Amino acid sequence: MSPVPRPWRPMSLVVLATLVSACATLSPSRSELQERVGHSDLDVGALRIRVRDLARRFSGLLEATADGLAASSDSPEMAQTMLRFKANSVPAMQGALFQPDPVAAIVDAWALLAQMEEVLPRWAEHASPELRAEALRSLRDMESQVEALWREVSGSEDVSAARTRVHAWAAEHPLTAPLVARESTVPLLASVTATSGGSLLRRAAGLVEGMTDITARVDLYAASLPRQARWQAELAAADAMNAPILQSLMAELSRTVDLLDRVGGVAANSPALIARERMAVLEALDQERRLLQDYVTGERQAVLAGVGQERAVVVDALRAERVATLQQLDGLARGWVDHAFDRAVPLVDRVFQWLLALVALGLVGGLVLVTLLIRLRRRA
Numbered sequence: 001m002s003p004v005p006r007p008w009r010p011m012s013l014v015v016l017a018t019l020v021s022a023c024a025t026l027s028p029s030r031s032e033l034q035e036r037v038g039h040s041d042l043d044v045g046a047l048r049i050r051v052r053d054l055a056r057r058f059s060g061l062l063e064a065t066a067d068g069l070a071a072s073s074d075s076p077e078m079a080q081t082m083l084r085f086k087a088n089s090v091p092a093m094q095g096a097l098f099q100p101d102p103v104a105a106i107v108d109a110w111a112l113l114a115q116m117e118e119v120l121p122r123w124a125e126h127a128s129p130e131l132r133a134e135a136l137r138s139l140r141d142m143e144s145q146v147e148a149l150w151r152e153v154s155g156s157e158d159v160s161a162a163r164t165r166v167h168a169w170a171a172e173h174p175l176t177a178p179l180v181a182r183e184s185t186v187p188l189l190a191s192v193t194a195t196s197g198g199s200l201l202r203r204a205a206g207l208v209e210g211m212t213d214i215t216a217r218v219d220l221y222a223a224s225l226p227r228q229a230r231w232q233a234e235l236a237a238a239d240a241m242n243a244p245i246l247q248s249l250m251a252e253l254s255r256t257v258d259l260l261d262r263v264g265g266v267a268a269n270s271p272a273l274i275a276r277e278r279m280a281v282l283e284a285l286d287q288e289r290r291l292l293q294d295y296v297t298g299e300r301q302a303v304l305a306g307v308g309q310e311r312a313v314v315v316d317a318l319r320a321e322r323v324a325t326l327q328q329l330d331g332l333a334r335g336w337v338d339h340a341f342d343r344a345v346p347l348v349d350r351v352f353q354w355l356l357a358l359v360a361l362g363l364v365g366g367l368v369l370v371t372l373l374i375r376l377r378r379r380a
Contacts, residue, residue, distance in 0.1 A: 047149075055093065059090045066086035068134070078124070081123050096112050097109050104186075107185055109146055110146045110147075110166050111170055111185045113143045115173070118171060118174055120136060121136070165188065169185070169191075
């Protein structure tokens, strides 16, 4: 192997130094999010996975809660309210828990659950107290899961102060509009992280979604977007049914039905006229029927007389044709029989000749066979 020329040695040293400095620059540094959970045993990657799993579970639990309340109530208003609730709450919960910052996602989902707990009794006022209590238990169970994850993030078992701040913020910012227009929880995030003992910084810089987060979001959207589209279609249909134009059409239809009822009353007051007209129509039909029957009878008799005459002529013609045909067939049959016998005599003679020849050959063969057998016995 030839040595490296001298002019290339300085350049090689420069390239090597550049690569070393680049490697040093690309080495992973401790991010602010890692410092945020620095006092916890929970890894940042594991925290992201836990938060994304909450998005999947909470979406199903919110849908099941709304469906349970709608199915247990006979009120159409309750069914439409629960349809609107799940059509808004499921996307809002997914958006909250799929934030790039998992700590902000936890706080946002916590605040959203607290807001739902505040507003659900008012939305489900047509449901029974038992159903409302069951729905609140479901929301509080989800909140307890968020609190358990917050304990791991903050490294503290006491999260009562954070819970108090979250519920106070939810009471100050109730849900009065669609959930997509709810207040931002950024100030609440700063307040809650400050309450958690200083181990959580107030913001995390340079957070990006990884391929795992994008894949989890796509998987969840692939499973829930068809249902969300169906909910939105049902809401659009319900809004269309309550549209002013449709209401005016229904009013016009009601007036039309009333008019038809009045027309039916007028028709009910004229049974005598209908009976007289019916009798007149029946008499006219009976007279026409009799005239038609007489005409058909005359035509039938004339046709039968003509058919009888034609039948007699046809029968005579057929009889004459049959006699002539039989005479012709008799002559032909006699000729065919004579011709057959003329050709059969030589054929029979030839058959007998062949039979005699075959018998003679059989006798000769038998004699030869007997002779051979006798010779074989003598030799033996």
